[in-house]
Amino acid sequence: MVDDHSSKIDASIQMDKDNKPSHPLSLLGISVLRIRFLVGLLAGILLLSLLSATPTFATKKMLMRAAFNQSQTESGILVSISGRVFESTNTSIPNAVISIQVNNPQGTSIHVAIAYSDLSGAFDDTFSIAPSSPAGNYTAYLVADKPGYDTARLVLTFTYSTPDFSIQSSNTSLSVQQGQSGSLVLTFLSLRQFNQPVNLTGLDVPAGVTLRFNPPSIVPSGTVLVTVAASYSAPVGNYTVTLLGVSGSLSHKASFQLNIRAGLIQPTNVFFLTTVAVILVAIVYAMLRSRSKRKRRMEAVEELLRSAEADTGYVATARVIARLEELRAMGKVDESTYQRLRKEYEKRLERSK
Numbered sequence: 288m289v290d291d292h293s294s295k296i297d298a299s300i301q302m303d304k305d306n307k308p309s310h311p312l313s314l315l316g317i318s319v320l321r322i323r324f325l326v327g328l329l330a331g332i333l334l335l336s337l338l339s340a341t342p343t344f345a346t347k348k349m350l351m352r353a354a355f356n357q358s359q360t361e362s363g364i365l366v367s368i369s370g371r372v373f374e375s376t377n378t379s380i381p382n383a384v385i386s387i388q389v390n391n392p393q394g395t396s397i398h399v400a401i402a403y404s405d406l407s408g409a410f411d412d413t414f415s416i417a418p419s420s421p422a423g424n425y426t427a428y429l430v431a432d433k434p435g436y437d438t439a440r441l442v443l444t445f446t447y448s449t450p451d452f453s454i455q456s457s458n459t460s461l462s463v464q465q466g467q468s469g470s471l472v473l474t475f476l477s478l479r480q481f482n483q484p485v486n487l488t489g490l491d492v493p494a495g496v497t498l499r500f501n502p503p504s505i506v507p508s509g510t511v512l513v514t515v516a517a518s519y520s521a522p523v524g525n526y527t528v529t530l531l532g533v534s535g536s537l538s539h540k541a542s543f544q545l546n547i548r549a550g551l552i553q554p555t556n557v558f559f560l561t562t563v564a565v566i567l568v569a570i571v572y573a574m575l576r577s578r579s580k581r582k583r584r585m586e587a588v589e590e591l592l593r594s595a596e597a598d599t600g601y602v603a604t605a606r607v608i609a610r611l612e613e614l615r616a617m618g619k620v621d622e623s624t625y626q627r628l629r630k631e632y633e634k635r636l637e638r639s640k
Contacts, residue, residue, distance in 0.1 A: 392423030
């Protein structure tokens with residue numbers, strides 16, 4: 288009995304030992320082991336990355352290539368920048384951001400833009416250089432960026448020295464009345480030693496309006512007087528007239544607003560007055576012709592009378608009557624004069640028998 292009771296007491300003590308919680312120092316030891324494991328794992332990954340041919344966290348190298356292209360326009364030189372971004376393996380890099388800044392020869396920024404590469408890595412941009420811009424070297428600074436890639440930079444330079452000319456009008460508007468004229472002055476300037484003749488012409492000139500250039504051609508620098516004449520038939524209204532100067536492949540223009548006002552004599556009045564004038568001229572002409580015809584008749588009758596007075600014999604009187612008939616047939620004697628003279632000469636003819 289005593290042995291059995293002792294056995295139960297030992298078993299109870301053993302159960303209490305099994306159910307007793309772990310000591311805090313034991314749990315801390317397990318956590319330290321886990322941290323050491325994770326640190327070792329990360330160190331291994333980092334070592335593998337460093338030993339790898341392509342580092343896991345390194346950025347890729349971006350390359351950029353670009354060029355200028357220039358073309359002449361009426362407003363100066365149009366410059367385009369075309370380029371491409373790619374990897375060292377020539378793989379295209381899409382969606383890269385390319386910032387562009389262009390400086391003139393004085394170092395002043397004349398153009399700033401942002402471009403984006405397409406799926407083929409290509410990008411482009413355009414800007415203009417005015418004819419009056421200074422000659423010299425223009426520099427473009429290009430910077431390409433994209434997450435995961437090194438920044439790519441490129442500097443391009445081109446020289447602007449093309450001879451050119453500029454044109455400027457003294458008037459932006461001109462008002463002319465029908466039947467009258469107005470004038471303006473064009474000023475031409477030589478740019479970068481331009482010395483070629485410039486020919487002038489007008490564009491969009493309304494009906495009934497004529498332009499006269501004095502002189503019609505000029506070698507800049509100099510001025511040209513432009514006379515704008517509006518006829519009575521020119522329609523009243525506002526028009527935009529363009530004055531164009533052309534020299535070879537170069538052309539520049541200046542425009543002005545032309546206002547045509549109603550004249551004191553309207554086209555309908557001109558037609559009426561012209562018609563009246565034509566009628567009056569016709570009447571005067573008819574009167575003068577009638578007077579001339581009457582004068583010729585009088586001269587013919589007077590000649591007949593002189594013949595009759597010179598010889599009053601039978602034969603001579605008969606000839607006068609015959610001549611009178613000829614004059615009547617030719618319309619050189621009116622009917623009343625004919626009848627009067629015939630009766631007179633017939634009586635004379637009877638007396639001379």
